[in-house]
Amino acid sequence: MTPRVGLYAAVATRGFRRYSTYRAATLAGIFTNTVFGVIIAYSFIALWDQRPSLGGYGQAQALTFVWVAQALIMPVGLFSGGIVDELSDRVRSGAVAIDLHRPIPLLWWRFAEDAGRAAYHFLTRGLAPVLVGSLLFDLAWPQRVSTYGVFLIAVALAIGVGFGIRFLLGLLAFWVIDVRGFVVMLTITQVFFSGMVLPLVVFPDALRTLAEALPFRCLVQIPADVLLHEDTGTTVLPLLGIQLLWLVALLVAGHLLTGAAVRKVVVQGG
Amino acid sequence: MAVIEVTDLRRTFVVRSKGGRLRRERREVVAVDGVSFGIDAGEVVGFIGPNGAGKSTTIKMLTGILVPTSGRLHVDGLDPSRRRTELARRIGVVFGHRSGLWWDLPLRDSFALLARIYDVPRDRYRTNLATLVELLDLAPLLDVPVRQLSLGQRMRGDIAAALLHDPPILYLDEPTIGLDLISKARLRDFLRDLNAERGTTIMLTTHDLVDIEHICRRVMVIDAGRLVFDGDLTALQRVGGATRTVVVDLETQLEPVRVPGTTVTRVEGPRQWLSFPAHSSAAPIVSALAAAYDVVDLSIQEPAIEDVIRLLYAAG
């Protein structure tokens, strides 16, 4: 918003650095994502052996989808955590008073910090499992370099949408003292409707229509589709447009809700 | 010139609790109940009161993070809750039981980030940091992640963080909570110097009356949301039915002496304790004693501030 790019870059850098201090956690995470990926990959192989070109994907495409999904789990915050926990904890303990007191909007502040975190997770827990996956399985990598560029844009937008969703959930703590129940609900919904477990292309029609009306497909399905569709332009641009729309909608909602939280709701604690 | 002006400030909270029946009960808690005061630039004001008196609530309204229910409020000419962001650049805030630092980052990184948030010019930041590091003895801690700091170390970090942008006004909500005696003493010295050298207006809440005695010229006592005292320390000692005591050593052991305006509270051999209202003068008592008895030695005890406060709270 304001021309304080340097500030937000510094905040993002700090977000990146915060997570990079936990090396052991990163290694453990890479291991988990890789094992997860291998397991899902084998079940997809079994599935596509039975039903070749299920949902319009060939087996190599299905496997690529698996590893892209693994790479995105952490950056887009598919399993919640991070900002949701931090924000709701700070609201509950009253520490959010300090955040609100700073001459920088909470929303942009947290967005920058989460972007730094996401970048770190993408480079570590995103890329490393994909590397292992591409050594173990035959994947369908795009030929055109430009596809990777567009894919990165889709990933950036996915990170933004993921942040927007979790920020709103964290803000809920201003009205609901305990948000844990909502977090569990969101995590399940998100994992399912993002396409992480099963690509949305194999969903039955009714469920697929529902999935397409929700923001969650911006998190995994759309970035994966962008990578799997060689033909940039006609198919890919509308997908990026959908992501952008959701991003803007979520940020506007986050902005309005922050205002409402600040105005109306009492800062908790003594 | 008053930098903080508060007129008839009120804040109520609605608490919902499970009533005896199935229905939830709505209850209104009046946290601050018609408080008025003004603080001039360069003053150091101690804000005390029992738990739940409304100190933190008042401080929160003064920073703009809590909207008053009613009343008028101006800090450095601004309405805090309306101009919160603008005001934030002119005030420093330390909440003793919370931290404004980044848990996972070294102290140095938190400072650098805050300097950016508050748009502190680079060389200004460098000199301020150098001064604060020296005064608060932070040099060995700069590269330690905040989560590894002790409470006292973290508090020093938080205070430095609140001062990086040169705020003319500093609010401290229980800055000495949980600190050991040496850390407390160092913090008090620091705050006194800060006020003397930079003229920073300081308002602090505490439950440790030694803090007040050492750094505050003025005290405000709040109880159940109402301001029950506002004045200097000596005046505080004279209110609320506080008493001073003449301790007199007589030549011989006697019956309790009779001096108008006093009561003997204790007799121990030739030594007697005579208490009298703190607001009246000791001179006539001393001369009456000397005229009627053989006095060997004599001293006057001022009321302990704790006792005064206890009386004030009890009266409120």
Ligand SMILES: Nc1ncnc2c1ncn2[C@@H]1O[C@H](COP(=O)(O)OP(=O)(O)OP(=O)(O)O)[C@@H](O)[C@H]1O
């Ligand atoms: N968010 C809130 N919701 C409901 N009641 C509150 C809230 N914040 C404060 N109160 C109530 O307002 C009153 C004043 O609280 P406050 O925190 O200002 O006290 P305090 O003087 O700072 O006390 P302490 O010395 O314990 O820190 C208390 O009765 C408290 O229960």
Ligand SMILES: [Mg+2]
């Ligand atoms: Mg308090």
